[in-house]
Amino acid sequence: MQIAFSPCPNDTFVFHALVHGLIPGAPDFKVTYADINITNTLATQPGGLEVMKISYAALPWVLSEYALLPCGGALGRGCGPLLLTQEQRDPAWLAGRRVAVPSERSTAYLLFRLWAAQQVPGGVGEIIVMPFHEIMPAVRDGKIDAGLVIHEARFTYSSYGLKLVADMGSWWESDTKLPIPLGAIIARRSLDLAALEGWIRASVQYAWANPELSKQYVMEHAQEMSPEVAKSHIDLYVNEFTANLGEAGYNAVEALLGRAVEEGLVPQFDMALLRNKS
Incomplete structure (x- = not known):
């Protein structure tokens, strides 16, 4: 079976057991390591892989072909x-400025656009899509005015001399009282989704029970990251929602995509498909 996820520590930690044949009954998995901007696009194309990690923000484009699985993803x-930004800035300063984002179909982008609609009179200027690991150097070097960053950048941005304008997650949690939907696991609706869900959940539980066994695999794929940063990354992004979205998780996804539809940031879609795996 084919699966695609990022080389980030939370994904390699979660899927280590699954892709190394450690889950009884699970088939062999062929892994494609890809930035989420790539998988967001791949999921909309003919011949997309069977199982993928994409952004929750990309779900409206793919739910007719893929089902959302309630485990393995990132939400918290x-x-x-x-x-x-390079210097400490007020949100109003962003009006008309150039902002880099990791994907226009990312949760990060949706949160930013929803935040900016409230906080930036007149709106931001040009949106530039670039791989997330290139964003902080581009802000530092003055190639762009501001950058929206994800993943381990939370722990490393100060080493680039950068300043925090706003935490999109803090804004979202304050505004909605809900957790933040980040990365979703999707699978083709033609698959045995119940079995797949069981294998992925077993892989999550295996990772928690045997954290030392995945360390080498995690660090092989971590992008110039220290073991300490990798552990902080895992501790933050792998949580109870990774094992099971639950009602709070589904409510968060529905709130995010409902607002995005209202703002015209994603196409209209059947919201019932989020919970419908048939």
Whole structure:
């Protein structure tokens, strides 16, 4: 079976057991390591892989072909995207400025656009999509005015001399009282989704029970990251929602995409498909 997820520590930690044949009854998995901007696009194309990690923000484009699985993804509290600049800036300064984002179909982008609609009179200027690991150097070097960053950048942005304008996750949690939907696991609706869900959940539980066994695999794929930062990354992004979205998780996804539809940021879609795996 084919699966695609990022080389980030939370994904390699979660899927280590699944892709190394450690889950009884699970088939062999062929892994494609890809930035979420790539998988967001891949999921909309003919011949997309069977199982993928994409952004929750990309779900409206793919739910007719793919089902959302309630485990394996990234959703939580205190883990939202950050908006960074060279110097400390007021949000109003962003009006008409150039802002880099990791994907126009990312949760980070949706949160930023929803936040900016409230906080930036007149709106921001040009949106530039670039791989997330290139954003902080581009802000530092003055190539762009501000950057929206995700993943381990939360722990490393100060080393680039950058300043925090706003934490999109803190804004979202304050505004909605809900957790932050980040990365979703989707699978083709033609698959045995119940079995797949069981294998992925077993992989999550295995990772928690045997954290030392995945360390080498995690660090092989971590992008110039220290073991300490990798552990902080895992501790933040792998949580109870990774094992099971639950009602709070589904409510958060519905709130995010409902607001995005109202703002015209994503196409209209059948919201019932979020919970419908048939």
